[in-house]
Amino acid sequence: MISLRARPLTEAAFAPFGTVVTYSPGVPRFGLIEELENHRDTARAHLDFATIAARTLPFAAQVMERHPYSSQTFIPIEVARYLILVAPPSHSAEPDMARAQAFIAESRQCITYRAGTWHHPATALDRDGFFAMLTWRAGNAGDEEFFSLAEPVEIFAEAGHVS
Secondary structure, three states, rough: OEEEEEEEEHHHOOOOOOOOOOEOOOOOOOOOOOOOOOOOOOOOEEEEEEOEEOOOOOOEEEEEOOOEEOOEEEEEEEEEEEEEEOOOOOOOEEOOOHOOOEEEEOOEEEHHHEEOEEEEOOOOEOOOOEEEEEEEEEEHHHHHHEEEEEEEEEEEEEOOOOO
C-alpha cells in the first residue's frame, strides 16, 4: 500500500496539476478565466452543486478520475477543509500513483484541475461540505474516466496537523 502525507495546499505545490485561487470576504470580485479549459466543440459548461460527506484521516483512496477534455473547478461554499489527491498520467495514461501528491485545502481555496489530471473524487474533512463544481460535458464517454487502483493509497495528515 502506498502511504502519503497530506500537506497544506499551496499554489506552487499544486501548479503541475492546476491552479488554486484563494478568495477572501470583502474582496468585491475575483475570476477564473485562464484556468478554464474545454477541448470539445460539442461540450457545454455544466455547473453542479453537491454535498460531500465528511471523511477523517487516515483515509484509503481506491479510485481516481479525470476529465480528459475539460478542466474541473471546485468552489467551496460551505466547507471546513477538503482533501485533494492528484497524480500525473503514466506512460500508459493511467494515474502514476508513485508520483501522487496529497493536499489539504482550506475553506476559501478554489481549485481547478487541468484537463486530463487524475484526481480522487471530492472528499470533505471535519464536517460535510457543500461545493459548486464547474466542468464541460458533451454527454458521452469523453466526459470523465474512472480508474480503480490496484492497491489503496492511504493518506495521513501532515505531522503537527489535526486530521
